[in-house]
Amino acid sequence: MKDLTTQKVSDSTITPAERLKMARTHKGYSRKELAAITNIPEKSIEKYEYGSMEPNISRLQTLCEVLEINSESLLGMPESENETTRSESNHTKYFSEALDHIEEINCIRETGFAAEPTKALAHVEALQSALRFLGEDELKKLASAKGISTENMLNLGITELSLRIIDTAIYGVDLYNIEMSALSKLAEHYNLAPSHKIFWIEWENHEEIIHEIRAKFKSEAFYSTNFPNFSDKKLFPRNSEKYTDD
Incomplete structure (x- = not known):
């Protein structure tokens, strides 16, 4: 994807709405043409560019793909380095970046993601990007630092370990630390069922229900x-502890 910093789009005084317009004009699209390509109403694109409305996750991804930019650049966050530079960099840099993004996500979650959904999503995407360049040992170190259970961690693949780190950032807790009975009640409330099974009686394990x-x-x-508050230990008791009212 193109680096819009060469167009001075990274200027902190430029708003995301203005960046979107600059990216569109740089590609040579009118609002009408962009609407036709993305299937996003022209009126909506106009509102995005005036800053009176924010695109949802799906539309943000579509706009970024068509305009050949990423959400970090569009929102004015520091642009990730290219693949060559990343491979030459010390992984400690990405470890620190991952921690920073987790802290930002934590802060937004405390006030509610619904208040700043686009910003929250951008930090999650940036966290995912940073995790891709961490080795297994660094992922385990990061997981332990964020309170993720290290039990049976030797059997976890890098992908699943990364997902658990992201889960913890989004939900405020490692879902594997929540009692199975509590997750089952949540699944029942939302009529969830194993997508890979036609007939089933009960959830087999944490992995199945968390998926x-x-x-x-x-x-x-x-x-x-109305997103569930997974941090509430009374509603979602932990495997290693029982919640009691004092």
């Missing part, structure tokens, strides 16, 4: 005001 919870709340985490 469905991730799919259910992938977008709702950022836009729904």
Whole structure:
């Protein structure tokens, strides 16, 4: 994807709305043409460019793909380095970046993702990008630092370990630390079922139920005001501790 910093789009005084317009004009599209390509109403694009409305996750991704930019650049966040530079960089840089993005996500989550969904999503995408360049040992170190259970961690692949780090950033807790009975009640409330099974009686393990919870709340985490509060230990007791009222 193109680096819009060469067009001075990274200037901190430029708003995301202005960056979107600059990216569109740089590609030579009119609003009408961009609307036709993306299937996003021209009126909506106009509102995005005036800053009176923000695109949802799906539309943001579509705009970024068509305009050949990424959400970090569009929102004015520091642009990630290219692949060559990344491969030559010390992984400690990405470890620190991952921690910074997790802290930013934590702050936004405390006030509610629905208040700043686009910003929250951008930090999640940036966290995912940073995690891709960490080795297994660094991922385990980061997981332990964020309170993710290290039990049986030797059997975890890098992909699953990264997902658990992202889960913890979004939900405020490692979902594997929540009692199975509590997750089952949540799944029942939302009529969730194993997507890979036609007939089933009960959830087999945490991995199976968490897979469905991730799919259910992938977008709702950022836009729904009724998103479950996984940090509530009374509603979602932990495996290693029991919540009691003092």
